[in-house]
Structure formats: structure tokens, C-alpha cells
Amino acid sequence: MLAQVAPIQSEQLFLAADVGGTHVRIGLIRAERGAALQVRAYAKFRCADYAGLADIIEEFRAGLDGSARAGVVVIASAGYPLLDGTVIAANLPWPLSPARIREQLQLQAVHLVNDFEAVAHAVAHLDASEVQRVCGPERVAAGPLLVLGPGTGLGAAVWIPAGPRAVVLATEAGQAALAVSTELEMDLLRQMLTQRSHVPVEHALSGPGLLNLYLALCALRGATPAHAHPSAITAAALAGDDPLARESLEAFCGLLGSAVGDMALLYGVRGVYLAGGILPQMREFLMQSSFVARFLDKGPMREALEGVAVKLVEHGQLGVIGAASWYLGSEFLEL
Template sequence: MGQWVNQPVVAQIAPVPRPVLAADVGGTHARVALVIGQPDPRRPVRILAEGRYAGAEWASLDAILQDFLAAQAHLAPQGVERCAIAIAGYVLDDNVANSNLPWPVSLSRLRASTGTPTLEVINDFEAVAYASQFIDRDQCTTLLPGAREGAPGPVVVMGPGTGLGSAVLLPGTPRAQVLTTEAGQIALAPGDEREIAILRVLARTRPYVSVEAIVSGPGLLATYRAISELDGREATLATPDAVSAAGIAGSDPAAREALDVFCAVLGGFTADLAMLYGAHGGVFLAGGVLPHLRDFLLTSRFRERFFNKGVMRPFLERVPVWLVEHGQLGVVGAATRHG
């Protein structure tokens, strides 16, 4: 007669998932985070830790990532699963091409510094477009209500920072796709005589004047200087932040007008992109400049110029436009691109 034998029970321990190192790198700041996936379709990743770095204060992007990983080593004791970087620019062989970055970026050096061979690099506004699927509209500032939730259809994401970025989210099954664009480099189209005069001043110092020449941080400063020159005044303000602050306060007439022109051109260009891509799903305005201009933007000529598109006004009246804090969108979009 046989005997019962107590068999040892082997516990099936699921491997602890390693986090993803995600970064959103612009011309001024780099946002870095450790994220981990979760089964919530509205919030597919959870941020474990994050940091914000002023790019000019660091020797390289490698140094920033190494500093962040060292500070958060307790959250990734076995290293990271992969590294996903959203960056202003485009990949050219082993490098990222963008004159707005404070240092050169090498993909091979990034792989070495993060300790992972799996490195994904995408355009920064491509990442924001992916993340737009997970934005809570109630947490945004509504600039134009349109069809409140937006209709099924393409969503345009754009915004001024050191440059003017844009991308388009195209609905699809099993997942949406993103079309990256260089729409900020489209030629500037003045909307009135004053803007024609500003264009003439800007054209003296460059062979080609794009929308970005006005709708960006450096563009705001350039517009202020052009207006000062046209009015025969000395341009005493030296940074985009100083121009926006003086314009909002009303302490400098040229700065105030520069902000007004900035918002007007932004409104017209936003409508151009909405028409170009059939943005029934709406437009999200992000970027580093706009959150500081929120109240000014709400009462500016943005709305007037957005709707000043002739027979296309009825279409544009149905396109909602939201202002969203850039915040974590870049890192979320980079981390979920292949989710």
C-alpha cells in the first residue's frame, strides 16, 4: 500500500516589473520620470518619481539621466526596462538634430548612460499627441467650447516653447497613430498692416520668416524688438519672460502689443491647422509659453483670428480648443507610444 508523500509547494512569484525611464526634453527644460504600466485605459502608466532639470545647467542629457537614476536607484534596483525619450528635434543617424537644444545628443551615449540597449526617441509633440488620449478635458482651460467633448476625428496638438511644435493624433483600430509635423516652419501669413510691417523688420535678419518667428519664446522677444524699432523706442527687455511679464502688467506698450500680436497670430495659425487636418476631435494648446499667458490669452484676439476664415467659420465653430499644462504629458506620451 502506497504512502502519501508531502510534496513541497513551490510558490509562483511573478517577476517584479522594472520601470521605464521616460523623459521629455525641450530647449529649456528636461522632465524625467520613472513610470510603470497599469491596467487603467484612461491612465495607462503610473509615475513613481519625477524631476525637472534646467538644461543649460547640465553638461549633457546623459548627465541629467544619470543624476536622476542615481537619485531614484531604490525604485529601480534591477535597472530600467527601457528608456523612452521625447525630444525637440529629429533623429539623424546617431544624433538628434535641433539647434534649440543646449548640448548635442548622441543615442549611443544615452544607451550607455542609462544601462539599457532599448532606447526609443520620438519628437516631443508626437509624445504629447499620444498623451492627449488620456487628458481629462475638465482639467483643461477651455478657450473655445466648440462641440464640448470634441467629435470623433483627428486631434491637433501644438504649442510654443523654445520653438513651435505640432502633431496630429489620428484615430484608428487597434490604436491611434500620430502624424508628426513641422507646421511651425510654415511661412508667416500677416493678418493686418501692422503685422506686415513686423514681417518686414523680421525679414531683414533672416532669409525666411516662419510662424515660429513670432509664435515661440524667442519669437515673442523678436516681435517686441521689431515693434520697438517701428515705434522708435529703445527695446529694454532682454528675455521672453520679461516681455510677457511687462505685457501682462501693461508696463511697456511694445511688450503689450507684442503679446497681442503673438496671440492673434497663434489664433489664426491654430485655425489653419484645424482646417488642414480636419480636427473634429479638437485642438490642444500646450508648450512652455502659454500657461503663463492664460488670462491674457482668454481676452486676446486669439478668438477673433481663429474664426476669421471666411466660409470655414461654421466648421471652426464646432472645433473645441483647450489650453493644457504640458506637465507630465511628454513623459506619459513617450512611455505609452507602444502601449
């Protein structure tokens, strides 16, 4: 995918990194006046294999041609930035400080953007071939778009058209309290509340959240857990030979549909993009689950939600391209 961006005055060469709790995806970006930005080099790293983001950036830069060792890095990451430049990021395995990275690597500049804010900047440029319809109209109506995705946590942002340049609202929707509807969900929530006083949305709707749901269900059923990782639960559910895994994944999809419906109404969006994370692994299961029914089950607002297009995004480089698109349209770029 080549993302269209606002015209620039000269060629720009910089790095864009999408930092998640499990993986860091990083690309060398080339942008030129009148052309689409290009990902000239790209790699994915496991966070657990490195002591910090600076080590990952340095390894990536070391593999580039000397003339391509860009001095500007744009980081898209989950978390809440503090006034001192550090980031509160519950799902990262190490601290994140753009100022320290810039100093350590002697970079010209390091910029930080919320990961789903970055994705929202990219999603408006997606081709039809890069998304799959989940429900609603084939064509997304003009208006705000919600972009969210469960991965190591749950991220969400709202893309708002506002003249020549859109406004993106970064959110911490994953930290809002989990709302439940069915008797089973109430039991699962009560079980999770025995271990913590606040159960946020991402405690159920993320990779670790799927494991939390599974462990809570096993406790309710008096069963010994057979799986210790979300991927194993998903695989067992898709194979159809583990009823508890399948019930956990169905509960996950139902809760996700309900939460997405709530957010669509809360932000008044015309389209929803379910981006990246763990969803592509369970695409067919999601399509056949209670997701759509729960998304629409909002009483008299059902008719309004029937007009909201819900799409599943497949593109693996979306966060990198989004970070680059944000930077090219930001106040940091000299035009």
C-alpha cells in the same frame, strides 16, 4: 493624471524623458497589466546646467532606489532624426544621440519619439479637469486632434483615430513660413526679413519668438527695448504698464490664432489642444485677446471652425506621460 494604456503582459519599469530647449522633465514609469501607468518619481532639470542629456539621466537614476534603476529610456524631443540616429534639434543646447547615451550609460535600450508626437499620445487620455475651454464646443467631436504648443520652439502633431490604436502624425509645422494678415504684422515680418531670408512660424510663435516680435516692434516704433527675455515681456504686458510689451503680446496671440486656424483646416481636425510651453503664463490674456477672432477668421470656413473645440492643457507631466504611452504601444515593447 493616470494615462490608460493597452494591456501588457507583465510589469514594466522604465524612464521617460521630455526634452525641451530650456528644461528636461524625466520620470520613472511603472506599467502593469490591466492598470494605468504611474509616474513613480519625477524631476525637472535646466538644460543649461548640464553638458548633455546623459548627465541629466544619470543624475536622476542616481537618486532612485537601486531596484528602480531602469535600463530602458524613452526620450521625447523636438527635432528631426537622421539615419545615423542623431537628431537635428535647433533649440537644444547640446547634441542629442540616443546611441551615444545608451553606450555611455550602459543602458539596455534608448528610444526616441518626437516631443509633440508623444504629447499627442497622452492628450487623448486627459480628464476634463485638466483642460480649459478656449472656444468651440465643450465636447470634442470624434475625429483627428491637433496638439501644438509654443515653448522654446513650436511643436505640433496630429492624433488620428484608427481602430484600436491611434496613428500620430509628427510634424515640423513650426518651420513652415509665417503667414501674416494685418498691416502691423506685415510691417513686423518685413522687419524680421531684414535679418533672415526665411521667417518660420516659430520665429514669432515661441518664447524666443515673442522676444523677436517685441524687438521688431521696438525697431518699428523707434524705441529702445526695455526687456531682454520673453518672461519679462509677458510680465510687463500683464501688468499693463508697458504699451509696447502689451502690443507685442497681442500680436503674438493674434498670429497664434491665425496659425492654429490654418493648421486646423489643413489637417481637418475636430479638436485642438494648446499644450504646455509658455501659454499657461498668459492664460487670461490669451482668452481676452484676438486669438479666437483670428482663429475663426477664415472666410467661408468660419462655420467649420466654429465646430472645432479648442482647449488649453495645463498638465506639466504631459510630455513624460506621452513618451511612456507611445513606448507602451510601440513595436519595441515585447508583449
